Amino acid sequence: xxxxxxxxxxxxxxxxxxxxxxxxxxxxxxxxxxxxxxxxxxxxxxxxxxxxxxxxxxxxxxxxxxxxxxxxxxxxxxxxxxxxxxxxxxxxxxxxxxxxxxxxxxxxxxxxxxxxxxxxxxxxxxxxxxxxxxxxxxxxxxxxxxx
Numbered sequence: 001x002x003x004x005x006x007x008x009x010x011x012x013x014x015x016x017x018x019x020x021x022x023x024x025x026x027x028x029x030x031x032x033x034x035x036x037x038x039x040x041x042x043x044x045x046x047x048x049x050x051x052x053x054x055x056x057x058x059x060x061x062x063x064x065x066x067x068x069x070x071x072x073x074x075x076x077x078x079x080x081x082x083x084x085x086x087x088x089x090x091x092x093x094x095x096x097x098x099x100x101x102x103x104x105x106x107x108x109x110x111x112x113x114x115x116x117x118x119x120x121x122x123x124x125x126x127x128x129x130x131x132x133x134x135x136x137x138x139x140x141x142x143x144x145x146x147x
Contacts, residue, residue: 014063017062017063020063021059029053029056031052033049033053035049035052036126037115046127049129050129050131051136053133054132057072057137066144069141077134077138080130081130081131084128084130084134086127087123087130089127091121094120
């Protein structure tokens with residue numbers, strides 16, 4: 001590996017790392033979704049799944065550059081934070097509309113084929129997943145801009 005420097009960014013130029021990253025990025029994202037979905041039954045959930053997804057983008061940023069990684073998104077990762085917070089808050093307040101205490105688990109009657117039973121806990125975890133990805137990537141890209 002040789003170190004490449006230009007005016008925009010510094011990164012390691014490695015064909016093997018880039019090729020591996022192209023295959024690993026979707027696999028790591030799928031694994032993070034698996035961890036997210038099994039979180040309300042077993043260990044895992046939104047926080048751990050969000051960290052795993054963030055690691056995939058950190059790997060891509062290391063193999064290519066933060067600018068190229070940011071180009072993978074249609075919008076700024078910063079927008080994931082309020083989206084995730086809103087989803088988590090709405091899932092926590094949903095039971096109040098049904099006359100139940102706040103953050104009570106509300107479950108749908110029908111099971112989903114791959115996931116199983118779906119309830120408000122899953123939507124809370126998805127909100128946390130978005131917040132974690134948004135925070136980690138915002139920190140990553142902010143640090144990369146200032147280096």
